[in-house]
Amino acid sequence: MDEVLVVVGPGVVADAALIGEVAEREFAALGVAGSVVHARDAARVAALLRPCAVVLPGPEPAVRELIGRPLGPLVWVDVERADGVEAGEEATHLHGRGVAGLAWGIRHAAHRLRHPGRRRVPYGPHRDQWGELYLPAAPAAAPPPVVALVHGGYWRSIWAADLMEALCADLTARGLAVWNLEYRRPDLHGWPATCEDVAAGLAALAGCGEPVDLGRLAVAGHSAGAQLALRAAADGAPMALAVSLAGVLDLVEATERWVSAGAVAAALGGPHEARPGRSAAAHAAALGGVRAPRPERYAAASPLLRLPLGVPQLVVQGTADDLDLLDVGRRYARAALRAGDEVTYLEMPGDHFDVITPRTPIWRAAAEAVTAAL
Structure with a gap:
């Protein structure tokens, strides 16, 4: 033991x-x-x-x-x-x-004791610019599909890629390769660095040196990581499936509702706009002292504003999660369908972390859907 x-x-x-x-x-x-x-x-x-x-x-x-x-x-x-x-x-x-x-x-x-075979691959010089590659234990006749995981944590540096390690073990047991991505978070490095790192980290898969099938790539993000994953899809990162696990997919409304104590405005460096009847400075002060509005960042970053994404999507949401995330999950799925995207909406009992906990029914259903899609 x-x-x-x-x-x-x-x-x-x-x-x-x-x-x-x-x-x-x-x-x-x-x-x-x-x-x-x-x-x-x-x-x-x-x-x-x-x-x-x-x-x-x-x-x-x-x-x-x-x-x-x-x-x-x-x-x-x-x-x-x-x-x-x-x-x-x-x-x-x-x-x-x-x-x-x-x-x-x-x-x-x-996890480290049980999975010593994972390989860390840097994609930049900073200590937070790396991905860890996991391969399924059983040899396969053909290169396995890949799931790239993007962790959440409301874009704050106290949360890191270890959040997704249980999913790495679960997915490799299902015969999939996994790329667990770390990136610089905006609270210490600014929003552009985060966006650049996710793009570079996904692109680095092509040079990982292992036989994996990049034509069958799913990019799955949890919470804030789902925003980053779906934004990458909107930016044209090649993938067969984009997956939101309890995602923050409407950044405008998440800002207005002060989700996670103002996490969106803090990450993007400002509110999306000044509310009617307020000066920009007054609105910024109400959102925690951040400075100028950043409408261009919201337009580029909010998955809801980027529809259609042009790739199949799986949107997973637990009914015991934050009600604002449940609300946006439902609204986003409807909007994506109206925009012409291929979307599967999976809503089941579960809280914010149940969607990344392998023993839960909601994760098992999500994993089965990902495996079937790939």
Whole structure:
């Protein structure tokens, strides 16, 4: 049985019992053996390190200095936001997800233990410009179809490609190759960098050096990643299928409704326009202090405004999700059909993360639809 060790460094601001409860719940759900050890100092943390250990480093400088060392495939988890931290070679740094970040760290560690054969391919010089390629275990007579995954997280850098790792395992078990794409997020790098990276990351598949069938490529995005995936389709990225999993597909209305605390205006660098009766400055202030309206960015970025996309689409939406996402999923599917696109709308019970959780009925139905389409 796989084993995951959780090391809690000195000074971590979190209830020790809660850390234990979160860890035990994840160990059981993943079917791994695991234990939690609280270390009193940096020397004890260093002594406990082993491949795929999950470490909550805490604030002590001597412990944090270990993060950048080449100590192997460790998973460092800061419960607070900690931008700009660079983990050592093979290591991962997750941050800003609160105590729940520990759950994601354990999942990432277990995934790395179970899927060592994935290959990371950079498509640019920045540490966030890469894709990880997964191939199905069973040999095939012909190159397999490919699903490119674009993670969400409302375009914020605290969320990363580890969100999609469970789907990587599920899809490869179905005989598909998977390209799990990472990209620079706009909160740290600006909206143009994000758009450029998604385009470059998808194009890099052609040079991945593996026999995959790019004529049978699906691009599937979750939440904000769905906006990026469908925008790529509108921009002409070659694909056989575009998939929205709980997608943010109407950026104008999502801005007006303040979805995820103003995430759209923050990502695009401003509101789409000044509301009638308000100055642009007053409207920007109401949307969190962002500056000038960005109508041109909304026109290019909002999938609803880009219809028809010209490629078949699968729109998947859980009924227990944010009601505004349920609303836009329904409205988008109807609008795409009216515009002449080939669209399948799949609505089932499930919340925002059920659509990327392999054991749920809504994901199984979505995966079967993708497999059948390819």
